[in-house]
Amino acid sequence: MAAATTSPQASTATSPGAPPRLSLQRETIAADTTAIRSLDWDRSRFDIEFGLRNGTTYNSFLVRGERTALIDTSHLKFESTWLPLLREQIDPKAIDCLIVSHTEPDHSGLIGHLIDLNPEIEIVASKVAIQFLEDQVHRPFRSRAVKSGEQLDLGTNPDSGVQHRFEFLSAPNLHWPDTIFSFDHGTGILYTCDAFGLHYCSDDLFDVDPGAIAPDFRFYYECLMGPNARSVLQAMKRMDALPAIHTIAVGHGPLLRHHLGLWLDDYRSWSSERSTGETYAAVCYVSQYGFCDRLSQAIAHGIDKAGAQVQLVDLRATDAQELTALVGEASAVVVPTWPAQADADLQASIGTLLAALKPKQWVACYDAFGGNDQPIDTVAGQLRALGQKSAFEPLRIRQVPNTGDYQRCEEAGTDLGQLLTKAKTIAAIKALDGDLDKALGRLSGGLYVVTAHQGEGADARSGAMVASWVSQASFDPPGITVAVAKDRAIEALMQVGDRFVINILREDNHQELLRHFLRRFPPGADRFAGVSTLEGMAAGGPVLGDALAFLGCRVAQRLEGPDHWIIYAVVEQGNVSDTQAHTAVHHRKVGNHY
Ligand SMILES: Cc1cc2nc3c(=O)[nH]c(=O)nc-3n(C[C@H](O)[C@H](O)[C@H](O)COP(=O)(O)O)c2cc1C
Incomplete structure (x- = not known):
């Protein structure tokens, strides 16, 4: 199917103070196969940067052959309802094995409870997942580690006559290092947990309305x-x-059944687009150590925003041969501080990593904040031992990472991504036909500074950018569009529902502001230091003291263009400081620059 072109729209809302809505759904989805879905209608955030518009669900499955398997559990928040519903289906003691697709707590939150109910249950998972689970559940359990190609035969269900034989596929990094997929040869169902999923809560068990779910899928x-x-x-x-x-x-x-080919085509084409080039950044992390995984994801997200390719590499779970290839072939390598007292396996991995580095690579490092890390300057020194260039300053994290730290990681990632895509960007700019370029350059616009601010205290984050691609786009309600390059730092603060401010600059007093906001800011820098701002004027961000007028806006829709997001926003408030003054206008000569 064609790529979805808009980001998800807001649809559900709970009144303030009301408890979040949680419910359960149980349905037969194939012979001897029951889905138990935990519906979390109001969950609004997932991982770093992941604003949810339509809640989410945590799905688990019960498959009965001669023996019975449960695939994944649920989030701990469903403890009081999920376990009773499971009991209505089956005596937990009669479940022979629990297949754990991966150990992220939203699917594994009730594994400990299940082991208490049935200490004999056999946990079937990847080797790494079993190691993670030992640290998670703090109880002894029976286990079987499986690899790609291995099988688990539940035997034939006496009523249906269907044999349920599972084949496992390892799927590291999708999206946890320990992920396995399980394919039931009896029903043709592939259980993939996070992969191919979407955060979308509705009563629809299947993908019956692809148009409704495509933006969230994307x-x-x-x-x-x-x-x-x-x-x-x-x-x-x-x-x-x-x-x-x-x-x-x-x-x-929802489970994917009615439009399966379309979803698979999407994954294949989106992933191929992102993997075609030779250059990529390897962002290493140590799973289950400090805040490494979330910080590495923020850096990876920033690199991705710049259109560069990125590969997350778990130093605990990647074998030496693969690690050598992933690090050796990368154009940039980002490494966390590792535990000062690393176990022998991890030490060996770090040795492999350092040995695989090449002199021409970009390198960078970040604090894992794991408690007893190698000093970051030591790590930075080791990374540059062969004369490698530093892609960004070491990201020092001195406390449990807050929103500002994640923002800094994302912006540093974008800086690195831009280093990798520089040549491509210059080539694209040069490729414009000369006459077309000049003609396009005759389009002109005003000069504006977009500002945004979210959160308070440790969770505060803000951004600003000079813009001229701003246009009124509706009368009723009053609305505007602004085209925001995909790698702009402020883009993260302009998701659907977010508020921001457009500061309209004066013809007779805009040079100073342009000079200030067009500087290259280091990751996480306060872009308003030294600028006069009027606090409390607009909901979404600072109003500049020297602006001619401001518009307080709320993002209603985002249309995805090739290199910019076209952000449509409803204007909720506005004011002019000097009715006699004119707006600064930006005349250009060519269309390949702003
Ligand atoms: C005259 C002018 C107009 C600009 N207009 C836009 C715009 O409409 N959209 C945009 O994404 N960037 C625009 N830019 C680029 C950004 O203002 C600038 O590169 C950005 O603030 C730095 O990127 P960062 O915030 O991601 O670090 C413009 C730049 C200039 C000089």
Whole structure:
């Protein structure tokens, strides 16, 4: 199917103070197969940067052959309802095995409870997942580690006559390092947990309305799977070797059945687009250590925003051969501080990583804030031992990371991404036909500074950018569009529902402001230092003291263009400081610059 072109729209809302709505759904989806979906209608955030518009679901599945398997559990918040519903289906003692697709707490939150109810249950998962679970559940349990190609035969259900034979596919990084997919040869259902999922809560069990869910499907891909595009293609290659897949039973959102080919085509084409070039950045992290995974995702997201390719690499779970290839072939390598007392396996991985570095690579590092890390300057020194260039200053994190730290990581990632895409960007600018370029340059606009501010105290984040691609776009309600380059730092603050301010600059007093806001700011810098602002004038961001007028706006829609987001916003408030003055106008000569 064609790529969805808009980001998700706001649809559900709870009145302030009301408890979040949680409910459960149980349905038969194939022979001897029951889906138990935990519906989390009001969840509004997931991971860094991931604003949810339509809640989410956590899906688990019960499959009965001669023996019975449960696939994943639920979020701990469903403890009081999910376990009783499971009990209505089956005595937990009669569940022979629990297949754990990966160990992220929204799917594994009730595993400990299940082990208490049935200490004999066998946990079937990847080797890494079993190691993670030992640290998570703090109880002894029986386990079986499985790899790609291994099988689990539940035998034939005596009523249906269907044999449920599972085949496992390893799918590292989708989106956790320990992920496995499970394919039931009896029903043709592939269980993929996070991969192919979407955060979308509705009563629809299946993908009956593709138009409604496509924007969320795309958004989810971009946030979680895009930075792992190479791993997506590897996993899809393994899927190609399976017999016909009838349904993809995802861990979040509706199950994919009616339009399966379209969703698979989307994943394949989006991932191929992101994996075609030779250059990519390897962003390393140590799973389950400090804040490494979230920080690495913020850096990866920033790199991705700049249109550069990125590969997340778990130093704990990637074997030496793969690590050497991933690091050696990368154009840039980003590394966290690692534990001063790393275990032997991790030490060996770090040795492999350092040995695989090449002199011409960009390198950078960030604090994992794990408690007892190697000093970041030591790590930075080791990374540059062969004369490598530093892509950004070491990201020092001195406390439990807050919103500002994640913003700094994302902006540093974008700076790195821009280094990798520089040549491509220059080539694209030069490629414009001369006459067309001049003609396009006759389009003119005003001069504005877009500002945005969100959160308070440690969670505060803000941004600003000079803009001239601003235009009124509706009378009723009053609305405007602004084209925001995909790699702009402020783009993260202009999601649907977010507020921002357009400061309209004066013809007779704009040079100073332009000079200030067009400087290159280091990641996370306060862009308003030294600028006069009027606090409390507008809801979404600072109003500049020297602006001629301001417009307080709320983002209603985002249309995805090739290199810019076209952001349509409703104007909620506005004021003019001097009715006699004129707006600064920007005349250009060519269309390949602003
Ligand atoms: C005259 C002028 C107009 C601009 N208009 C836009 C615009 O409409 N949209 C945009 O994304 N960037 C625009 N830019 C570029 C950004 O203002 C500038 O590069 C940005 O603030 C720096 O990027 P960063 O905030 O991501 O670090 C313009 C730049 C100039 C000089």
